[in-house]
Structures are given as structure tokens and as C-alpha cells.
Amino acid sequence: xxxxxxxxxxxxxxxxxxxxxxxxxxxxxxxxxxxxxxxxxxxxxxxxxxxxxxxxxxxxxxxxxxxxxxxxxxxxxxxxxxxxxxxxxxxxxxxxxxxxxxxxxxxxxxxxxxxxxxxxxxxxxxxxxxxxxxxxxxxxxxxxxxxxxxxxxxxxxxxxxxxxxxxxxxxxxxxxxxxxxxxxxxxxxxxxxxxxxxxxxxxxxxxxxxxxxxxxxxxxxxxxxxxxxxxxxxxxxxxxxxxxxxxxxxxxxxxxxxxxxxxxxxxxxxxxxxxxxxxxxxxxxxxxxxxxxxxxxxxxxxxxxxxxxxxxxxxxxxxxxxxxxxxxxxxxxxxxxxxxxxxxxxxxxxxxxxxxxxxxxxxxxxxxxxxxxxxxxxxxxxxxxxxxxxxxxxxxxxxxxxxxxxxxxxxxxxxxxxxxxxxxxxxxxxxxx
Amino acid sequence: xxxxxxxxxxxxxxxxxxxxxxxxxxxxxxxxxxxxxxxxxxxxxxxxxxxxxxxxxxxxxxxxxxxxxxxxxxxxxxxxxxxxxxxxxxxxxxxxxxxxxxxxxxxxxxxxxxxxxxxxxxxxxxxxxxxxxxxxxxxxxxxxxxxxxxxxxxxxxxxxxxxxxxxxxxxxxxxxxxxxxxxxxxxxxxxxxxxxxxxxxxxxxxxxxxxxxxxxxxxxxxxxxxxxxxxxxxxxxxxxxxxxxxxxxxxxxxxxxxxxxxxxxxxxxxxxxxxxxxxxxxxxxxxxxxxxxxxxxxxxxxxxxxxxxxxxxxxxxxxxxxxxxxxxxxxxxxxxxxxxxxxxxxxxxxxxxxxxxxxxxxxxxxxxxxxxxxxxxxxxxxxxxxxxxxxxxxxxxxxxxxxxxxxxxxxxxxxxxxxxxxxxxxxxxxxxx
Numbered sequence: 061x062x063x064x065x066x067x068x069x070x071x072x073x074x075x076x077x078x079x080x081x082x083x084x085x086x087x088x089x090x091x092x093x094x095x096x097x098x099x100x101x102x103x104x105x106x107x108x109x110x111x112x113x114x115x116x117x118x119x120x121x122x123x124x125x126x127x128x129x130x131x132x133x134x135x136x137x138x139x140x141x142x143x144x145x146x147x148x149x150x151x152x153x154x155x156x157x158x159x160x161x162x163x164x165x166x167x168x169x170x171x172x173x174x175x176x177x178x179x180x181x182x183x184x185x186x187x188x189x190x191x192x193x194x195x196x197x198x199x200x201x202x203x204x205x206x207x208x209x210x211x212x213x214x215x216x217x218x219x220x221x222x223x224x225x226x227x228x229x230x231x232x233x234x235x236x237x238x239x240x241x242x243x244x245x246x247x248x249x250x251x252x253x254x255x256x257x258x259x260x261x262x263x264x265x266x267x268x269x270x271x272x273x274x275x276x277x278x279x280x281x282x283x284x285x286x287x288x289x290x291x292x293x294x295x296x297x298x299x300x301x302x303x304x305x306x307x308x309x310x311x312x313x314x315x316x317x318x319x320x321x322x323x324x325x326x327x328x329x330x331x332x333x334x335x336x337x338x339x340x341x342x343x344x345x346x347x348x349x350x351x352x353x354x355x356x357x358x359x360x361x362x363x364x365x366x367x368x369x370x371x372x373x374x375x376x377x378x379x380x381x382x383x384x385x386x387x388x389x390x391x392x393x394x395x396x397x398x399x400x401x402x403x404x405x406x407x408x409x410x411x412x413x414x415x416x417x418x419x420x421x422x423x424x425x426x427x428x429x430x431x432x433x434x435x436x437x438x439x440x441x442x443x444x445x446x447x448x449x450x451x452x453x454x455x456x457x458x459x460x461x462x463x464x465x466x467x468x469x470x471x472x473x474x475x476x477x478x479x480x481x482x483x484x485x486x487x488x489x490x491x492x493x
Numbered sequence: 494x495x496x497x498x499x500x501x502x503x504x505x506x507x508x509x510x511x512x513x514x515x516x517x518x519x520x521x522x523x524x525x526x527x528x529x530x531x532x533x534x535x536x537x538x539x540x541x542x543x544x545x546x547x548x549x550x551x552x553x554x555x556x557x558x559x560x561x562x563x564x565x566x567x568x569x570x571x572x573x574x575x576x577x578x579x580x581x582x583x584x585x586x587x588x589x590x591x592x593x594x595x596x597x598x599x600x601x602x603x604x605x606x607x608x609x610x611x612x613x614x615x616x617x618x619x620x621x622x623x624x625x626x627x628x629x630x631x632x633x634x635x636x637x638x639x640x641x642x643x644x645x646x647x648x649x650x651x652x653x654x655x656x657x658x659x660x661x662x663x664x665x666x667x668x669x670x671x672x673x674x675x676x677x678x679x680x681x682x683x684x685x686x687x688x689x690x691x692x693x694x695x696x697x698x699x700x701x702x703x704x705x706x707x708x709x710x711x712x713x714x715x716x717x718x719x720x721x722x723x724x725x726x727x728x729x730x731x732x733x734x735x736x737x738x739x740x741x742x743x744x745x746x747x748x749x750x751x752x753x754x755x756x757x758x759x760x761x762x763x764x765x766x767x768x769x770x771x772x773x774x775x776x777x778x779x780x781x782x783x784x785x786x787x788x789x790x791x792x793x794x795x796x797x798x799x800x801x802x803x804x805x806x807x808x809x810x811x812x813x814x815x816x817x818x819x820x821x822x823x824x825x826x827x828x829x830x831x832x833x834x835x836x837x838x839x840x841x842x843x844x845x846x847x848x849x850x851x852x853x854x855x856x857x858x859x860x861x862x863x864x865x866x867x868x869x870x871x872x873x874x875x876x877x878x879x880x881x882x883x884x885x886x887x888x889x890x891x892x893x894x895x896x897x898x899x900x901x902x903x904x905x906x907x908x909x910x911x912x913x914x915x916x917x918x919x920x921x922x923x924x925x926x
Contacts, residue, residue: 083784087642090642093825093826093828094641196782196785196788197788198631198635198638198639198640198788201634201635201638201639202631202634202635205631205634205806206623206631206802206803206806207631207802208806208809209516209523209802209805209806209809334767334770334791337767337770349629349802350798351516351629351798351799351801352629352793352798352799352802353629353792353793353798353799354791354792354793355630355790355791355792355793356792357631357788357789357791358787358788358790358791359785359786359787359789360785360787360788363786365784365785365786366784366785366786368784369639369640369642369782369784369785370639372642373638373639373640373641373642376641376642377638380822381819384819384820384822386814386817386818386819387817387818387819389817392527393526
């Protein structure tokens with residue numbers, strides 16, 4: 061029973077939704093050529109009726125999403141309203157109505173993915189989400205297809221464009237965080253409430269999705285350790301440069317034995333690594349596999365057109381399987397035990413920056429605390445005294461140490477009278493070549 | 494009619510073939526879990542019987558490839574003997590026997606791809622070739638899937654690991670080409686006869702395959718302009734550094750209006766670009782799309798394991814469609830007109846290095862030749878005179894100029910008595926940010 065067209069219902073006509081409608085219209089000839097039948101945008105639902113006029117055919121607009129679920133002719137639902145509610149319910153209703161779903165919704169996928177995949181499977185339809193992580197970068201499909209035979213040991217990602225833009229400008233222009241944040245907000249690179257980006261929530265959603273795919277285990281946002289970039293100061297960049305590092309907000313997932321690490325925090329990375337050179341709003345995903353070695357995928361992680369491109373590509377992929385009368389590949393079962401390694405138990409190197417009162421014996425007391433906790437120092441920098449306040453800034457780089465020991469050391473050093481302030485501590489990520 | 498297993502016949506048990514056999518054996522559990530049925534290496538053909546012992550099950554070995562084509566139980570043939578003959582005929586026979594084919598053979602694909610795809614299509618089977626370009630980098634599938642809605646305007650690639658290894662060592666260690674080549678041969682990074690790599694043939698095969706995919710037109714190796722790296726000297730790296738560039742052997746394909754450029758030659762690229770930082774045997778593919786903007790895919794372009802990984806992934810992809818009873822997507826028709834832009838007609842900037850006799854008026858005569866051909870100079874460097882030979886080395890960077898004019902200028906300058914030698918000229922590639 062060959063169909064003479066494949067029909068899409070789109071929910072959410074914001075910037076990405078508008079891009080999807082435009083691409084489906086402008087590239088209709090190419091898509092029809094590829095599929096053999098046209099891929100038609102049959103209905104578009106949005107609560108904001110003023111958006112209707114942006115459509116090539118405003119006649120398909122509706123304010124009632126139900127009319128999409130209830131329309132038996134619609135094969136594929138594209139969900140682009142974002143946020144958890146009502147997006148999750150919309151996706152569930154679409155799947156239960158026997159419609160394939162394409163989404164860019166990282167929050168719903170990371171919080172409710174396994175439940176939604178089960179519903180998709182029961183209803184013999186697909187749930188595709190390439191656009192949820194890494195915008196225009198081909199990522200989910202390669203991880204599920206080309207890289208799947210690999211045992212992947214670790215993924216290191218620069219996956220949030222807003223924070224990478226801010227860190228890049230801090231590094232290149234010597235500016236402070238608050239200054240660049242205001243600028244980024246004025247330019248539209250950061251939202252009015254930037255919490256989700258700068259505190260690492262957005263990156264945590266994304267790394268939870270990637271960890272789930274590559275480690276075949278159920279990693280949710282609450283399993284991801286999160287630390288944002290607001291504590292990073294211009295001095296940290298000066299010291300990093302002096303020591304041969306860049307500072308990036310990384311989202312990391314890593315397998316060690318049976319346990320999975322999933323964490324988002326600022327990281328010192330050697331400045332000659334490609335990841336250190338990913339600047340501005342660009343994203344990059346570095347994958348270590350036992351067969352492939354290191355693979356890096358780089359591109360724009362956000363923006364209407366890159367994201368809309370992969371949404372439409374997902375829809376074409378589904379439409380091809382409909383046109384060919386084929387089933388879609390099911391998601392891999394999440395059959396590996398879920399053992400999340402707490403941040404306390406990770407072991408890495410650390411950068412510590414603190415202000416001390418410049419008097420004899422202070423450094424000795426600090427190094428004793430570290431030594432007693434088996435934390436050994438690989439290098440230390442003491443900058444000239446501020447003679448007015450009689451304080452000095454010191455920076456310590458440690459050898460690999462337990463996070464728990466470092467946290468305890470910071471607590472104890474903070475109690476020393478001679479320590480004015482523990483200004484920052486940043487994890488140092490080492491990479492095998 | 495559900496099958497209880499899917500069977501592979503492998504032709505060619507060299508390093509990649511050995512890797513494929515090992516992966517199919519070691520990851521059998523994972524693959525079965527994903528497919529629902531086992532993927533079995535049923536026959537392995539190689540003329541060298543001594544290779545038999547490397548197989549997990551030597552009983553499947555044969556020296557007679559015919560027994561694979563004639564075996565009705567074999568679903569998928571993996572061709573890994575390399576070279577044009579008899580690989581092309583083997584692939585044709587497999588396809589005509591109704592078997593899907595997976596290959597890493599860039600030479601056959603680039604020379605005979607369109608004919609083989611037609612045979613595959615007639616026989617309703619697939620021909621998969623992810624491993625033919627970029628080794629372990631996910632590349633062909635993303636270009637055909639995630640990036641397909643894009644209008645791709647240009648692809649710039651570092652696609653030959655041997656030459657990138659040689660250039661990287663020349664740059665970092667100040668060595669000459671011949672020294673590093675010998676070293677690379679000793680280390681197994683270059684072949685005893687290195688012509689295919691260092692003269693750009695290997696890269697030409699690969700860029701012809703990529704150009705064919707992204708521009709939907711029939712680009713063959715003979716359409717690709719080729720120039721190798723043997724003329725590059727350590728001085729060129731010194732000048733490049735001074736001018737803010739790296740030197741890489743790039744394979745480039747670009748669309749301008751209806752015409753397609755396809756060319757392999759050394760290039761000056763700005764040293765702050767990510768491509769400039771791709772070192773050693775690594776490969777990178779930079780794709781410019783109208784929707785995605787710049788995407789870069791990076792990884793190991795060769796090696797037994799990375800390549801074997803994608804060969805097996807292709808086989809799994811085919812096996813999934815067999816298990817699901819689905820047809821495979823056909824190749825896109827090559828329905829765009831084939832208009833190859835000759836190298837003479839490209840316009841770019843140029844770096845020229847020459848040795849002149851150090852006497853009054855020589856530079857004036859050189860600049861007159863350039864000026865008469867409408868080539869304008871953006872910068873010039875004259876290094877101190879070699880007082881013994883009374884010669885000086887000069888380097889000229891031009892503004893964008895026609896290749897034809899530059900070639901004519903080089904011819905005319907070479908005839909000047911005061912020009913001892915035109916030592917090198919290298920194209921400069923500019924990139925929009």
C-alpha cells in the first residue's frame with residue numbers, strides 16, 4: 061500500500077519550527093526526489109496565532125495541537141515547543157496515536173527518554189532526537205550507527221554555546237564573567253535568565269542523553285554532577301595560560317569498569333588539544349573508542365537553521381522507512397547496570413587558587429594539610445605580595461588526587477587564619493594521546 | 494520469512510580484513526543483541542593460505558573467491574583486497590549474485606562507482622563504502638543522512654594521513670621532505686612506493702567520491718587536479734609561519750554556480766583555523782552547508798581497527814535491513830550536470846618563492862610582469878643576500894588572481910636572466926568565518 065505522500069504535523073512555530081517549515085517548503089523538490097513521494101507539512105500548531113503569517117501556507121495553522129494527534133493522515137509529529145510540559149505529554153500522545161515523533165527537546169529526552177522509547181516501541185513507531193544534542197552536528201546517528209561496534213570509554217564535550225562564548229571572550233579579552241555575560245545577553249547569545257546555561261543544566265541534559273546511548277544504561281539529569289562557570293575569574297585564565305592550559309566548560313561521561321561518570325564543570329585542558337581551540341558558540345564532541353581511537357565532531361550547537369536541518373533530516377529518515385515499508389531500528393535496550401560514580405570518588409588533578417596572608421610559615425601549613433591527605437603538589441606559583449593588604453596569591457597544581465581529599469583539604473585550609481580566601485579550584489583533565 | 498542468521502563472505506584477509514574477522518568474533522554478543530539474529534562470518538577468501546591461521550575459525554577459509562559468490566546462503570560480501578583489479582569484478586559478481594557489498598575500496602568506488610551502483614540497484618541490493626573515505630570518521634552516512642538537506646558549498650579535507658604526517662614533522666622539526674619520507678617508510682606510515690600518497694592520487698580518489706555524493710554529479714579521479722607535496726621545502730614552512738599560515742595537503746571540492754572544482758594540492762591555510770591544527774596521521778573533513786554552517790569531522794583516516802570498525806558497522810546496517818525485511822535506501826541519482834572547472838580558471842591567492850640575483854632593478858622587472866597580468870601583490874619578503882652566490886630569496890604573496898595569469902607570470906619570470914629559480918608556488922585558501 062504505497063502512500064502518495066507523507067504528512068507532518070508540527071507543534072511549536074518558534075525559531076526552529078519556523079526554520080523547519082521554511083526548509084520543507086524550499087527543499088520540497090529535493091526531498092520528493094529522494095523519497096519518491098512528497099513530504100507535506102499538513103498541520104502546524106502554536107498558541108501564538110501571530111506566527112501563522114510566517115508560514116508558506118498559513119492555511120495549515122491551528123492553535124489546537126489535538127487536531128494533529130486526531131488526524132489519521134498525519135504520519136510524523138515534530139515537537140518543537142521545548143521545556144518539559146506539555147511537551148512530554150504531547151510526545152506521548154503522538155506516539156500513542158501511532159505517529160512517529162521527531163524532537164529537539166533535550167529536557168524531555170533526558171528526563172523521560174526511556175519511558176517514551178518504551179511507548180514508541182509498543183506502538184511500533186520511532187522517536188528521533190538528533191536535534192536534541194549538538195544542534196547541526198551529526199552526532200546521535202553516528203553514535204548509534206558508525207561508532208556502535210566500538211567500546212566507547214569516554215566522551216568529552218563542549219556542548220553549550222553560551223558558556224563557550226563567554227569563556228572564549230574572557231580568555232581572549234581578559235574580561236570578567238559578569239561583563240561578558242551582560243554583553244552576551246545584549247547580543248542574544250545568553251538568555252535573560254541565563255541559569256540553565258551558565259550553571260550547567262543544559263549541558264547536563266545533553267550529556268545524560270549521550271551517556272545513555274553509549275553506555276546502554278539509564279543516565280538521567282539528576283545523575284549528572286553540575287558546576288557552572290560563574291566562579292571563574294580573569295586571573296584563572298592568566299594562570300591557565302602560564303601553565304599551558306585552556307579553561308572550558310566540559311560535559312564528560314566516562315566508563316570505568318562497571319561504573320559511569322557523568323559530570324559538567326569547568327576544566328583545565330592542555331592548550332594544544334583540538335578541544336582547547338573550539339571557540340565561541342561552536343560545540344565539539346570528542347569520542348574515545350577502542351576501535352576508532354579519537355573522533356571529534358564539531359559544528360554549531362544551536363541556532364535555528366542548523367537545528368532545523370537535522371530535524372528535517374530525521375523526518376526524511378522516518379519518511380524513507382515509511383516509503384520503503386520498513387520498520388525503523390529500535391533503540392538499543394538499556395541493559396547495562398546503572399552504577400553512577402559519585403563526584404567524591406573521581407580522581408584527577410586539581411588547580412587551586414587562594415589568597416593568603418604573606419607571613420612566614422603559611423605555605424608550610426598549607427602543604428602539610430595537603431600532604432596529610434596524600435595530595436602531592438606538581439607545581440606552585442606565588443605571585444608578588446599586595447603590600448597594602450599584606451596578602452599574596454598562590455596557585456597550586458596537584459598530582460592526581462581523590463576529589464574527596466581535595467574537598468577536605470579545601471575545608472581545612474579555609475579554617476587557617478592565614479588563608480584569606482580559597483578563590484577557586486578547577487579540575488584538570490588529562491588525555492592520553 | 495525470518496532468517497535465523499545473516500551470513501557474511503569476506504574477500505581479502507589483510508590487516509583490515511583481519512580486523513573485521515576479529516571484531517565480528519569479539520563483538521558477536523553485542524551484534525546479536527542488536528540484530529536479534531547472529532551475524533556470521535561464513536566464508537573468508539584470500540590467495541595467501543598462511544593467513545588462515547589468524548582466523549578465530551580457520552575452517553571458513555578458502556582460496557577460491559568464487560565459492561563466496563556461488564554460496565546462496567551468503568547475504569553480504571565484504572571486499573577488502575584493495576586495488577582496481579580484480580576487486581571491481583568481484584564486487585560486480587557479488588552484486589549480480591544478489592548479495593549486498595561492503596567495501597573500503599576507494600579506487601574502485603571513485604573509478605567505477607556509478608556503474609556499480611546501477612548494478613546494485615538492478616539487483617535490489619546495497620553497496621556500502623563508509624570505509625573508503627576517512628577511515629574511522631563517520632562521514633559518508635552523515636553526508637547522506639544528517640547533512641543532506643543542506644546545500645553544501647564546499648568541502649576542505651585533510652584526507653591522506655601519510656602526507657599529513659610528513660608535513661607535520663617537517664613543520665615541527667624543520668626537516669626536509671626526503672628525510673621525513675624515509676623515516677615514515679621505516680615506521681610504516683608510508684609505503685615503499687609512496688607515489689599514490691605523496692603525489693595526491695589517494696586523496697583524489699577520496700575527494701572524487703565525496704564530490705559525487707554532495708554535488709549529485711559524476712566526478713571521477715581524472716576530473717581531479719592533483720599536485721603532491723614533494724616540492725615543499727623547510728623554507729616554505731618558515732615563511733608560512735612568518736606570514737601566519739600552516740601548510741597542508743588539502744583535497745577540496747567546491748561548487749560555484751553550476752561548476753564543480755575538485756583539486757588536491759598543498760595549501761596555505763590561516764594558522765588559527767582548526768584544520769591547520771590537525772596533526773600527524775589524523776584526517777579532518779570540513780563541510781560548509783547553507784543550513785549547518787561549518788561542520789568538521791575528525792579522526793583516524795586509516796589503520797586496521799578504525800577502518801574495520803566502519804566496515805562492520807556498514808555490515809550491521811545492511812543486516813538490520815535484512816532482519817527487518819526492509820529495502821535499503823537507493824543512492825541518490827547523479828542528476829546534476831557535470832561541469833568541472835579546470836584548475837586554470839580558479840581564482841585564489843598565491844605564495845611565490847624564488848631566488849634572484851641580487852642586483853638593482855630585478856624586483857622591478859618581476860613586479861612589472863605581475864602587474865601586466867593584473868596580479869597585485871599583498872606582501873613581499875626579501876631575505877638577506879647570500880653574499881657568496883650574490884643571490885637573494887624573495888617571497889611574494891598575491892591578492893586573489895587567476896591561476897592562468899599566475900602560471901603565465903611564472904613562465905615569464907623564469908625566463909628573466911636575473912631569476913635563478915622559481916622555487917615554489919603554493920595556493921592560499923581563504924575561508925569565510
